[in-house]
Amino acid sequence: MKIKLILVSLLVLGTVSYSAEVNDAVAHEVMSEVQNIEAEYQALMQKEAERKEEFKQEKELLEKEVQELKERQLGREELYAKLQEDAKVRWHRGEYKKLLKRFDEYYNKLEQKLADKEQQIAELTKLLEVLN
Numbered sequence: 001m002k003i004k005l006i007l008v009s010l011l012v013l014g015t016v017s018y019s020a021e022v023n024d025a026v027a028h029e030v031m032s033e034v035q036n037i038e039a040e041y042q043a044l045m046q047k048e049a050e051r052k053e054e055f056k057q058e059k060e061l062l063e064k065e066v067q068e069l070k071e072r073q074l075g076r077e078e079l080y081a082k083l084q085e086d087a088k089v090r091w092h093r094g095e096y097k098k099l100l101k102r103f104d105e106y107y108n109k110l111e112q113k114l115a116d117k118e119q120q121i122a123e124l125t126k127l128l129e130v131l132n
Contacts, residue, residue, distance in 0.1 A: 052131050059124040062117050069114045076107055 083103060087096035 048131070052128065055124055055128055055131070059121055059128070062121050062124070066114060066117050066121065069110060069117070072110060073107070073114075079103070080107075 080100075080103060083096060083100045087093055087100050090096055
């Protein structure tokens with residue numbers, strides 16, 4: 001009877017110690033996997049932050065370019081009116097008309113470029129709002 005009790009207790013003790021080792025290995029494996037996932041998550045968050053910063057810098061650059069383009073447009077009306085008047089009354093009317101046509105083409109391109117850049121700024125603004 002004592003031998004049976006000793007054998008059963010050894011069997012229970014062996015089973016408990018074996019299951020503890022297995023549980024430790026499983027727990028260690030789970031913790032390792034969780035740490036890997038957390039590291040990947042942090043790497044992705046870093047990439048997202050870098051991309052967001054790139055978008056912010058691009059937006060700032062576009063805003064500066066838009067400001068410069070708007071400054072170019074400021075003196076347009078005065079010069080345009082002067083060219084129109086000169087094209088009517090000056091000796092070299094044909095040359096003034098050619099200059100006036102080039103002026104129109106330039107400012108049409110400028111307005112298109114300005115509209116494009118403002119559209120890009122709007123898209124970047126929406127994207128940055130989504131990222132926040």
